[in-house]
Amino acid sequence: MRGSALCGRSVGAVCVLVLALAVLCGCQRWSGSDSGDDAAGPTPSSTRPSGYGAVFLAVEECSSFGTTSFTEVSCSSERAAARVIARYDGKVADGPSCPATTDFVLHISQTAPASDEDGDGAVPQGYACMRGLQAPHPGDPGGGGGPRTIVGDCVYSAGGGQVRETACDGEGRKPPEYRVTSAVTDRAKCPAVTALYVQLGGSKPVGCARPV
Template identity: 40%
Template sequence: MTGRTHEHGRTGLWATALCAVLLTACSGTDPQPVPATPTTGASSTPSPTPSPRPTSVELTDTYFAQGQCAAPVSDRDARVGGVTTYRVASCTDALAVATVTRRSPTVVVTVESATTEPGCEDTTDLTIDLAANLVRATGAQGTDGAMTAYACLRTLREPHPGDPGNGGGFKIIKGDCVYAATGDPGGRTVAETRCDGTGAHRPEYRIRELVELIAPRSTAGGGSCSDTGGTVLTLPRYSRYGKGLPKLACGVPL
């Protein structure tokens, strides 16, 4: 009797389970999904939205005014020598590298202003395109009203790259040394290097005189240095930013 009772109980359980399955299938209702278990350690905090890049920034005459000093935007730039962006700094700042000796007025970019050489002194060590520098420093897309200006600077410590023979500065001047630049079939276009031979290129000529006449490249071959006893050389464009036509110089072979 006991065995039959157990069998009857098992039969009842099977019947109940079967009814439950049939009821679910016939109802047309999809089974509810089981909620996913949150992943341990996953952050639910949304990523911060980056700040929008400013469209433009204002360039005024107070930015790198005469007498202000410049420092690279980071000490790493100062260490590796890859300085391309500067900030206005106190002249007592440990990272300050140069002081502004002359600054051009802030003007609207025109054909004339885009082709005019900055009025820096011959021994200027460094020039800064202030519009480009400000855009890089702020991350803006441009300056308000498409303004432009340049700053001429002298380094705070010696040696001064712009001094004659030191292999740098704003432009090539009398007393500088040069070497024949690559890519010139005639070998008369030159680039600056140190006169003491410690630069990347061996000096080949020392500049004895400059020809102040601004002339196209085609005129360079017709020049003469008979009065000074040198070789006619074509200097690179006056500005580090490519403004102005080449000038001629008389170079003495070394």
């Protein structure tokens, strides 16, 4: 999985890594696996003091958008573009999944700046689940993006036994071929009209999809 490092120079900025397109577009396999619940992960950073500046990108805080960096800004600022809806320490692969309607994920690299928000001299590695302050929301059902594929999303064949999300309204780069209509614990519980099984993860890891 590839990504690009984005680093800011201001005190409130921390080097972040935007997850690759395969994550943002919900790349999934053609057939669902009978995996279990999301793995238990690190303690959410929401247990720390909140409020702008107390912890870098804590829950309910906001970030700006930029071509070279994402920085924490006051949610009342005209630069505010997205809000943190969940925040976890550690690596994305080891931690809990972001909420279903997350628009994108910011991976925060561990740093030890000369001055940081909570005064301990370090910003721990973690990731922030972000939701845009304004529509459209790619993480909404049928929106064509977000880090997770959920019920209501549409997908197209990406080759190699994989599918990727695309907007159900046909406005995406690829036209939709299937829509995920339900999520179940195993394929045997999908409706008889199911034409495709999509791996979703979570407690109901199999998505039942029909042609659109």
